[in-house]
Amino acid sequence: xxxxxxxxxxxxxxxxxxxxxxxxxxxxxxxxxxxxxxxxxxxxxxxxxxxxxxxxxxxxxxxxxxxxxxxxxxxxxxxxxxxxxxxxxxxxxxxxxxxxxxxxxxxxxxxxxxxxxxxxxxxxxxxxxxxxxxxxxxxxxxxxxxxxxxxxxxxxxxxxxxxxxxxxxxxxxxxxxxxxxxxxxxxxxxxxxxxx
Amino acid sequence: xxxxxxxxxxxxxxxxxxxxxxxxxxxxxxxxxxxxxxxxxxxxxxxxxxxxxxxxxxxxxxxxxxxxxxxxxxxxxxxxxxxxxxxxxxxxxxxxxxxxxxxxxxxxxxxxxxxxxxxxxxxxxxxxxxxxxxxxxxxxxxxxxxxxxxxxxxxxxxxxxxxxxxxxxxxxxxxxxxxxxxxxxxxxxxxxxxxxxxxxxxxxxxxxxxxxxxxxxxxxxxxxxxxxxxxxxxxxxxxxxxxxxxxxxxxxxxxxxxxxxxxxxxxxxxxxxxxxxxxxxxxxxxxxxxxxxxxxxxxxxxxxxxxxxxxxxxxxxxxxxxxxxxxxxxxxxxxxxxxxxxxxxxxxxxxxxxxxxxxxxxxxxxxxxxxxxxxxxxxxxxxxxxxxxxxxxxxxxxxxxxxxxxxxxxxxxxxxxxxxxxxxxxxxxxxxxxxxxxxxxxxxxxxxxxxxxxxxxxxxxxxxxxxxxxxxxxxxxxxxxxxxxxxxxxxxxxxxxxxxxxxxxxxxxxxxxxxxxxxxxxxxxxxxxxxxxxxxxxxxxxxxxxxxxxxx
Ligand SMILES: Nc1ncnc2c1ncn2[C@@H]1O[C@H](COP(=O)(O)OP(=O)(O)OP(=O)(O)O)[C@@H](O)[C@H]1O
Ligand SMILES: [Mg+2]
Numbered sequence: 001x002x003x004x005x006x007x008x009x010x011x012x013x014x015x016x017x018x019x020x021x022x023x024x025x026x027x028x029x030x031x032x033x034x035x036x037x038x039x040x041x042x043x044x045x046x047x048x049x050x051x052x053x054x055x056x057x058x059x060x061x062x063x064x065x066x067x068x069x070x071x072x073x074x075x076x077x078x079x080x081x082x083x084x085x086x087x088x089x090x091x092x093x094x095x096x097x098x099x100x101x102x103x104x105x106x107x108x109x110x111x112x113x114x115x116x117x118x119x120x121x122x123x124x125x126x127x128x129x130x131x132x133x134x135x136x137x138x139x140x141x142x143x144x145x146x147x148x149x150x151x152x153x154x155x156x157x158x159x160x161x162x163x164x165x166x167x168x169x170x171x172x173x174x175x176x177x178x179x180x181x182x183x184x185x186x187x188x189x190x191x192x193x194x195x196x
Numbered sequence: 197x198x199x200x201x202x203x204x205x206x207x208x209x210x211x212x213x214x215x216x217x218x219x220x221x222x223x224x225x226x227x228x229x230x231x232x233x234x235x236x237x238x239x240x241x242x243x244x245x246x247x248x249x250x251x252x253x254x255x256x257x258x259x260x261x262x263x264x265x266x267x268x269x270x271x272x273x274x275x276x277x278x279x280x281x282x283x284x285x286x287x288x289x290x291x292x293x294x295x296x297x298x299x300x301x302x303x304x305x306x307x308x309x310x311x312x313x314x315x316x317x318x319x320x321x322x323x324x325x326x327x328x329x330x331x332x333x334x335x336x337x338x339x340x341x342x343x344x345x346x347x348x349x350x351x352x353x354x355x356x357x358x359x360x361x362x363x364x365x366x367x368x369x370x371x372x373x374x375x376x377x378x379x380x381x382x383x384x385x386x387x388x389x390x391x392x393x394x395x396x397x398x399x400x401x402x403x404x405x406x407x408x409x410x411x412x413x414x415x416x417x418x419x420x421x422x423x424x425x426x427x428x429x430x431x432x433x434x435x436x437x438x439x440x441x442x443x444x445x446x447x448x449x450x451x452x453x454x455x456x457x458x459x460x461x462x463x464x465x466x467x468x469x470x471x472x473x474x475x476x477x478x479x480x481x482x483x484x485x486x487x488x489x490x491x492x493x494x495x496x497x498x499x500x501x502x503x504x505x506x507x508x509x510x511x512x513x514x515x516x517x518x519x520x521x522x523x524x525x526x527x528x529x530x531x532x533x534x535x536x537x538x539x540x541x542x543x544x545x546x547x548x549x550x551x552x553x554x555x556x557x558x559x560x561x562x563x564x565x566x567x568x569x570x571x572x573x574x575x576x577x578x579x580x581x582x583x584x585x586x587x588x589x590x591x592x593x594x595x596x597x598x599x600x601x602x603x604x605x606x607x608x609x610x611x612x613x614x615x616x617x618x619x620x621x622x623x624x625x626x627x628x629x630x631x632x633x634x635x636x637x638x639x640x641x642x643x644x645x646x647x648x649x650x651x652x653x654x655x656x657x658x659x660x661x662x663x664x665x666x667x668x669x670x671x672x673x674x675x676x677x678x679x680x681x682x683x684x685x686x687x688x689x690x691x692x693x694x695x696x697x698x699x700x701x702x703x704x705x706x707x708x709x710x711x712x713x714x715x716x717x718x719x720x721x722x723x724x725x726x727x728x729x730x731x732x733x734x735x736x737x738x739x740x741x742x743x744x745x746x747x748x
Contacts, residue, residue: 109278136280140275140276141276142275142276142277142278143276143277143278144277144278145278146277146278147277147278175276177265177267177268178268178272178273178276179276180265181261181262181264181265181268181273182273182276182277184261184264185261185262185264188261
């Protein structure tokens with residue numbers, strides 16, 4: 001499911017995606033489809049075999065009208081008719097953190113070489129795709145971006161990882177114990193340490 | 197030759213002759229006590245500088261949180277977050293430099309240059325170590341092959357000690373009980389009795405565990421070109437000391453706490469009996485002679501008007517009590533020195549069943565006579581026909597040495613033992629001291645021994661007394677002592693080029709001091725008793741039943 005397009009980037013691995021709004025598409029994404037922790041993929045360019053894989057780590061609401069106290073020239077109803085572009089500028093932007101890439105079915109948990117361009121469509125990943133992304137060549141559980149994420153000075157990272165691990169746990173029954181060790185570790189870091 | 201690289205030199209260590217190396221140590225080569233080397237350019241040749249590993253610490257450890265579940269290895273957790281390298285461990289190893297071996301000096305020369313940072317460090321090959329660690333080679337004249345380097349395979353690097361060293365500058369065997377001291381002493385004696393040594397050895401054996409050495413003459417390893425070692429065992433009732441060989445201190449020690457007057461009378465009488473009957477070590481007085489002198493001294497005092505009669509009476513009574521029926525002290529019989537000491541002969545003095553004080557006096561008189569005999573023989577004062585004529589060096593092995601030179605200092609044997617340790621070298625009298633309590637052994641005595649066999653010791657007091665008395669053993673080796681198992685031994689000192697941790701070789705003769713299998717013996721006796729009780733129980737029941745019937 002396509003949820004939007006890239007409109008801006010903050011760094012090589014951090015992108016802003018504007019979620020499709022009214023007038024752009026017929027079936028607009030529901031909020032739960034671009035929720036915090038949603039896995040998404042994007043192609044650096046049209047025919048690249050590589051797909052970047054990222055996760056929604058933040059949501060921003062845009063409303064340029066808010067705070068402009070001057071008198072309105074025309075009512076919303078008039079605007080719909082006279083200048084529909086302007087109306088669309090209120091909307092939702094999600095912050096996407098790139099975790100790795102997939103090429104030919106093999107997942108790579110590392111900073112990808114290529115970056116995506118403005119206008120690149122962003123697509124959600126289904127459950128199967130998420131599981132596949134978290135498997136190494138031998139089919140064992142792998143979460144190679146865990147250390148890089150934890151190293152970011154970002155308070156939401158721990159809960160992001162925790163939610164990812166919780167989501168993945170049922171898919172890897174053989175590695176439940178390892179996942180639990182990581183979860184405990186995170187819970188300690190995210191819940192106990194900051195409170196102490 | 198291709199050498200095995202074990203790691204990469206990192207830089208200098210904590211002190212001047214130490215460097216650090218970094219290694220993943222996949223093959224487990226970098227054990228403490230293991231030997232490694234680096235190369236140095238020396239003009240047109242290269243030198244291999246040997247060093248010993250003294251410490252090792254991991255520099256890369258999994259975080260504690262990876263070990264949160266005992267069911268999951270930290271490596272699995274690391275693999276899950278993308279770390280799949282097999283070499284997850286990395287060690288920093290400290291190496292103390294010994295130097296390069298100079299065959300002309302037959303010693304290690306320290307080059308005072310540490311390896312360059314980043315240069316390779318190699319495992320010392322067994323052939324190299326066999327050449328440089330020991331002063332001798334196996335089965336060479338004057339060698340004692342007691343075991344092999346523990347860190348290598350069986351017999352890969354034999355440890356062959358220099359017999360001349362430890363038989364002249366003395367030996368100590370120290371370890372906690374049951375660690376294999378007597379076993380190792382047995383190995384050492386076997387080596388001394390091999391055809392290439394033909395040693396002259398006496399063992400003071402308070403536990404009667406060395407009589408199995410009698411197997412030696414019947415083992416092919418000991419026989420060569422008409423040589424066959426002799427083993428003489430003296431049973432406890434055959435160990436005799438002549439009264440006139442006793443010194444005043446011995447008498448005092450044997451009589452224990454004498455009153456002031458008695459002591460004075462004894463001293464006076466002893467001096468007279470000595471003067472009348474010859475020189476200090478050639479007297480031949482008897483108990484009766486001594487008692488006569490005691491009575492005479494007493495009578496003189498009584499004549500002067502002093503009342504000494506009760507003291508005289510008491511002293512005579514105690515002398516008779518102590519010596520008249522003594523198994524160990526005799527008016528005429530004693531052990532001829534030339535019967536005890538012969539090259540190619542191993543003499544075992546069994547001292548079990550003999551009272552502790554008597555043992556001390558026996559050993560003290562024996563050592564005294566031996567030392568004076570060797571002195572006299574060397575100075576040409578003793579004729580060849582005399583039993584004291586001993587024209588060759590001898591080696592005496594003392595079990596339970598802490599009884600003969602206790603730290604508390606109240607043994608008659610301590611002074612003569614110290615004299616032997618300090619002067620014995622000049623006169624060819626060497627001793628080997630065996631003790632399970634170095635802490636209870638006189639400190640001087642231990643530090644006078646120049647070769648040390650140290651086995652498993654757990655007690656920290658004993659470890660400290662070793663650390664202070666034994667300079668040749670570094671702290672790193674002492675730290676290994678509690679971890680040694682039976683038969684593993686730290687050998688240090690003058691008889692080899694550098695301290696090593698060795699595995700004692702297997703004895704050729706049976707070991708006499710076998711540990712008792714308590715459970716097995718209890719089981720056997722219990723079964724016996726059970727049977728007896730069952731038998732008697734049957735009788736009991738029958739008699740009781742009869743009584744019941746009778747009551748009815
Ligand atoms: N190198 C060895 N190889 C095989 N067995 C050994 C070795 N050393 C010792 N043992 C065994 O260990 C036991 C104890 O050894 P040993 O009698 O030498 O101990 P010890 O130190 O003399 O003890 P103690 O303090 O009681 O005299 C013996 O049964 C002996 O057979
Ligand atoms: Mg013993």
